[in-house]
Amino acid sequence: xxxxxxxxxxxxxxxxxxxxxxxxxxxxxxxxxxxxxxxxxxxxxxxxxxxxxxxxxxxxxxxxxxxxxxxxxxxxxxxxxxxxxxxxxxxxxxxxxxxxxxxxxxxxxxxxxxxxxxxxxxxxxxxxxxxx
Numbered sequence: 001x002x003x004x005x006x007x008x009x010x011x012x013x014x015x016x017x018x019x020x021x022x023x024x025x026x027x028x029x030x031x032x033x034x035x036x037x038x039x040x041x042x043x044x045x046x047x048x049x050x051x052x053x054x055x056x057x058x059x060x061x062x063x064x065x066x067x068x069x070x071x072x073x074x075x076x077x078x079x080x081x082x083x084x085x086x087x088x089x090x091x092x093x094x095x096x097x098x099x100x101x102x103x104x105x106x107x108x109x110x111x112x113x114x115x116x117x118x119x120x121x122x123x124x125x126x127x128x129x130x131x132x
Contacts, residue, residue: 048131
């Protein structure tokens, strides 16, 4: 009886370890943006030319918004039903102001080569277009 319980317990531990490894494998951590996301993005083509405050410029190691410049601390890539999602953790500074102590989070969901949805959570994602 003890051997059976021991065998069942060992099997449960082995399955748990495999599931934990699978969950970790679904997340990939980066320190820079993928090249497909580098560029300038705006909510509409008209706002690209207007240099609007809502525009976002993404470089490999950070991004700029109307609120200032943000440096990537890390980016977590996770699989999604439409492709990868990127959760960006960055430290930002307003123009001429010292860096904020708290981390700013931004989510990016690519939707084709020239479209991306951007927001601070999945519930407030807004569509953006790549500017020429």
